[in-house]
Amino acid sequence: MVEINYYIILSAVLFTIGALGVLVRRNALIIFMSIELMLNSANLAMVAFGSVLESFSGQIFVFFVIAVAAAEVAVGLALIVEIFKSKRSIDVDQMNSMKG
Amino acid sequence: MELIQEAVPTGFAYLAPWLVFAPLLGLLINLLFGQRFSERMIGLVASLASGAAFIVSVLLASTVSANHGEAIRWQLAEWIHIGTLSLDWTFRIDSLSTTMMLVVSGVGTLIHIYAIGYMHEDVRFKNDPGRFARFFVFLNLFIAAMMILVSGDSYLMLFVGWEGVGLCSFLLIGFWYELDTLGRPSWANSNAAKKAFITNRIGDFGFLIAGFIMFWALGSFQFDEVFEAAQTASPGFIVAITLFMLIGVAGKSAQIPLYVWLPDAMAGPTPVSALIHAATMVTAGVYLITRSAELYTLVPQAQYIVAMTGAVTALFAATIAVGQYDIKKVLAYSTISQLGFMVAAVGMGAFVAGMFHLITHAFFKALLFLSAGSVILGMERGHHNLAHGHNNDHAHGEGSNEEGGHGDSHGEVFDPGDMRNMGGLRRTMPVTYWLYMIGTLALAGIFPFAGFWSKDEILLDASLHYPIVYLLLSIAAFFTAFYMGRQIWMVFFGGHRSEAAAHAVESKPIITVPLMVLAALSVLGGALNLPFEGFHQLGHWLEYTLHEVESLALDYGVAGISTVLALAAIALSWFIYGRNPLRTGQPDPLKGPLGMFFTGMENKWFVDEGYFATIINPFKKLSQFLADVIDWRFWHDWFHETVIAGTYNWVSNIALNRYADQQGIDRFANGLGDVTQWLSAGARRIQNGFVRSYALSVLLGVVLILGYLILR
């Protein structure tokens, strides 16, 4: 018997790690992967709640999230490839043309 | 303007307004068209206007006599109606007012006719023929104002006329305002006019105070109402009213201490002196007291003061007249003295005697003044005949005198009125001589001329009731005869003391004929009030108005004493002046024996100098001080300029502009801009183009929101 709180704490930790990854790493691909990690943690929390509340909504929601994440990754990676072609680097610190 | 009839109109009462409007009409015609008329036309219009007033007076008098003396009150227009105060322009037609009307308009008309001839020569001597019309405008205005005075039914209407004649006196004395009596450019004439007006004003002030007290204590200005209310009022008020009225009388009728304007008023042309300052205006004061008889008889203390004022003035002025050299000045002081007689008479309660003397004095004093004018004209003609080398019988033509004044072309100033330049005019101006003689005898009070009867009645009344007054008046009568005798000997007898006198020419008939009428009146005027049983016409006539008249019979003792005094005075004057006629340049024979007294008499006892030193000069100094120091230097320069303007400038420039505005507000406004710039410069740096920092901001926001939610 596992309390749901444990799942939630786990989700929070994974989320934080993902957030840290977005902030700390300079590699665009790593950043992308961290985003996927964050999405994943959210999915975990949703399934946990769905299980506790004995409803299918959580699983269905996660289903859609996964689908959207897939689409997003496809387009995002295409973009990164394009950026690499012009900038010859995937260091996000190099992409600062919108400096104020 | 409504014509409301107070009583059933009897006789000619409806003509009353023409007393005033006839002269006004004359004056308007002369004012508007005078420049286009000939001199004869102007004179004719003015004389007809005055004559019309005389005819109306005659008709009104006949109406009164037909009514057995009952007073008629004719209201012309309503004037002021406020609350209980109701003042109207109402004519009072009774025996007293008709008497005054007759005197004023009668003598006035004669003088108008005389003035035609006189002014014809005068404007040519003074070189301004265009001013002829103006004289007659002013003369008619005077007649109108005097009529308002004597015909008024209330003290208020009387005062309107009172002020009016004061104005006309000013206008006429200062007729030649830019010259002096000898025709030289000077302030002298206008100063004399000012003096007359201001001195009169002081008198008017007294009259006004009396009027105020009267209204406050007795509740009305109208004669009948005042007299009725006075019966029950407290005597203190009546004393106050009568004494303040005395101040007014002193101003208008030239008594002590306000007589000083009358001698200076001789600066006006001679007809003015005759009409206004002998016959009519100056008698207004006597008329006022006579009209207020019912008030004065209530307060014997005030009566005594009035009588003493008159008596002292009579004596004082008579002494001054002895030492004067100008022919008109002698007559002026004589007028003051005779007015003193009249005021003493009415002060004693002898109203009939006072009015009688007023009438006779109007006759013979006008005669004397106009004859003096004739003498002066004769002297001037003689002077010019001499200068231009004409012979004696060449009548003085118009326009032969080009230069104005007498000083320029003749090398020295010639005063035609100075008696020391005259002498022996009996031979060269005989008509004038006889006329003057008649006037002198009347004035001196020699039987049977008019002056004897009227003066004697005053003396008689004084001897019975006021012995001191009798003494003073008798001495004054002595002096009167003396100085008139002196004048006759100096002017008409002896040798010619100057060439001008030798060449003097008699005046034209237009001048001498009115004088003959006056002379006749001076001779026969005594018949108005002979002090015998069955006569006393004037007394009976005035009794209708005055109600209480003491008609005295002739007292041979008093009459005898006064006749003896007069004859003795004339004899003394002959002894001094007539026996050894004065020669040219010889000083007055009285100078030696009387010494200091004569100097006092010569210099009118230094009264004018006294007034200047005590009143006028300090007043001038005070107003100069107030104007220069206080008003200009203090208020304007210091207070307004330095304090107020300076403070204002300081406040706006220094305080507000520099400190408040520049330092304060500008710095604040600029500071706002600076702060905004600084803030935005700082805030700009958030946009550094790095995605990671943006992401950090997002996380920071999340953390903060969560923190807020926790802490809430």
Next chain:
Amino acid sequence: MNLDLILFLVLAVVAVATAIGMLLSRNAVYSALFLVLNFITVAVFYLLLGAPFIAMAQVTVYAGAIMVLFLFVIMLLGAESLPKAEVLPWQKPLAVILGFVLIAEAAYLLITRARPLGQIAPPGDAANDPLTLQQLGMSLFQDYLLPFEVTSILLLVAMVGAIVLIRKERRVH
């Protein structure tokens, strides 16, 4: 202390470790592989939670398709090398601090405010009952039909977009 709890804790440690490993790894490929492991762990969690379908979907789509895609691109771009010095010096410390703060807040919330919802029961036979799966399918195709269809369009758009992005570049050249 029962079997479920122990199992959960072990798996949790693995999940967190792999996540941290992904975070700290210098080599991008290693990061990707760590992430794959993480995903598989999460899939096991799904199984524990009684969501077999999602577990399979996770493994198939996430670990199988998405991460493979990632690995393709990593290989393509040769992104092992790390460029120069740090441009934002304050970024890392601040991020770490914020991370800890976040954890702290979440813990605080959970400990003090959370209402006990319940316990997760281990999946019994009922979980693999084809009836539940059928119910899931029914729910998906009846209640959530619209999102389902829209998602299919979304996937189409993503495909087209990816191709367009690549192709246009070439056409210009």
